Amino acid sequence: MKKIILLGAVLFLPVTSVFADSHEAEKPSFTPIETYTCDYNDGKGPADLEKAIKSWNDWMDKEGHDEYFAALLTPVYFGEPMFDVGWLGVWKNGNVMGSLSDSWHTKGGKVAGGFAEVLTCKSHTNFASQNIRKGKPDDDESDKDFVLSFSNCSMKEGKKLEEFMAAQKEWNAYADEHDIREANWMWWPVSGEADNDYDFKLLTGVDDHTMAGANWQLYSEGHFQKSNELFYGLVDCDIGRVYNGRTIREMAEED
Numbered sequence: 001m002k003k004i005i006l007l008g009a010v011l012f013l014p015v016t017s018v019f020a021d022s023h024e025a026e027k028p029s030f031t032p033i034e035t036y037t038c039d040y041n042d043g044k045g046p047a048d049l050e051k052a053i054k055s056w057n058d059w060m061d062k063e064g065h066d067e068y069f070a071a072l073l074t075p076v077y078f079g080e081p082m083f084d085v086g087w088l089g090v091w092k093n094g095n096v097m098g099s100l101s102d103s104w105h106t107k108g109g110k111v112a113g114g115f116a117e118v119l120t121c122k123s124h125t126n127f128a129s130q131n132i133r134k135g136k137p138d139d140d141e142s143d144k145d146f147v148l149s150f151s152n153c154s155m156k157e158g159k160k161l162e163e164f165m166a167a168q169k170e171w172n173a174y175a176d177e178h179d180i181r182e183a184n185w186m187w188w189p190v191s192g193e194a195d196n197d198y199d200f201k202l203l204t205g206v207d208d209h210t211m212a213g214a215n216w217q218l219y220s221e222g223h224f225q226k227s228n229e230l231f232y233g234l235v236d237c238d239i240g241r242v243y244n245g246r247t248i249r250e251m252a253e254e255d
Contacts, residue, residue, distance in 0.1 A: 030128040032097040033187060036087035038121040049085065052114040053248055059111045065100050066252035067092035073148065077242040083122065086243065090129075092251060123194065127187040127201070132165070133172050135183030135206065144247035147212050148205040152198035153237040167230040174226050180218055181211055202237060205245075 040049075049072075060068070073086035091097035104112070155161060168184070175182065187201040206212045219227070 028130055030130055030188075032091045032094055032190075033127040033129045034087075034089040034091075035123070035125050035127070036121045037083040037123045038087065038119040039084045041118060041120055044118045048118045049115075052111075052118050055114050056111050057249055059108060060249065063103055063107065065103065067096045068100060068249065069247070069251040070249040071146075071245045071247045073243040073245050075241070076147070076244055077240070079239070079241070085119070087121075088245070090251070123192065125192040126190045128190055130186045130188070131183070132168050132186055133175070133182065133184035135181060143207060144250075146205055146207055146245040146247075147209055147242065148203060148245050149240040149242045151202045151237040151240045152195075152200075153202045153235045154197075154199040155235055156233065159234050164231075164234050167234060171227065171230050174223075178218060178223055180215055180223065182206055182215055198238075202235075204240075 060066075069090040071088045073088055074084075075082050091100060155164065174180075182204050183206075185203040187203060188199075189196055189201075206215065
């Protein structure tokens with residue numbers, strides 16, 4: 001796997017902690033995630049997808065499925081091959097994942113057909129997500145847009161995950177001290193992943209490109225050195241892919 005300095009691997013995620021609720025290495029908490037990567041069918045585009053999404057949201061409301069978060073991802077920085085649009089879905093927990101999946105497969109055929117008229121999806125993958133750093137929000141908490149980056153990472157030979165988590169804990173304190181505003185997740189592949197020559201996906205992100213640019217500048221002014229000091233000898237990560245994210249369904253808040 002190609003080695004890179006972790007300036008790119010720990011740079012850019014939405015501040016909401018819908019993906020997981022714990023960053024303690026000794027008490028990991030995992031949240032089930034699904035992703036689709038899709039291309040528009042001939043003659044179809046974003047306006048057609050919006051109609052399918054509305055029908056889906058109406059169906060989700062009717063069925064009372066309020067413990068699922070969804071967002072659309074569109075590529076910003078990417079290589080080949082790529083997709084037109086990605087789907088990011090988050091269930092509250094495994095029990096919700098199971099019951100909602102049964103409901104979708106038995107009752108959602110008409111709505112699914114609406115998506116199939118617009119998109120052809122070439123992957124559907126399930127991950128276990130672990131939040132390892134919570135981000136600092138901006139002042140506009142109503143904004144549903146975000147910027148998200150993915151890198152595939154593997155532990156170096158002889159290194160243990162506990163060492164990575166200890167380094168991450170130290171990095172979190174350092175980033176807080178220097179106002180580096182990002183969140184981080186580790187996604188562990190569970191089902192459907194074709195290219196699985198890695199241990200986990202490292203996700204980082206922010207509210208918008210303004211915040212991403214501010215972080216980039218802080219790194220370039222020397223803070224990348226601390227990142228390298230902590231992580232360079234522990235993991236190999238490939239080049240990050242960056243996406244714009246837009247929330248299309250929010251999970252109900254707990255009472």
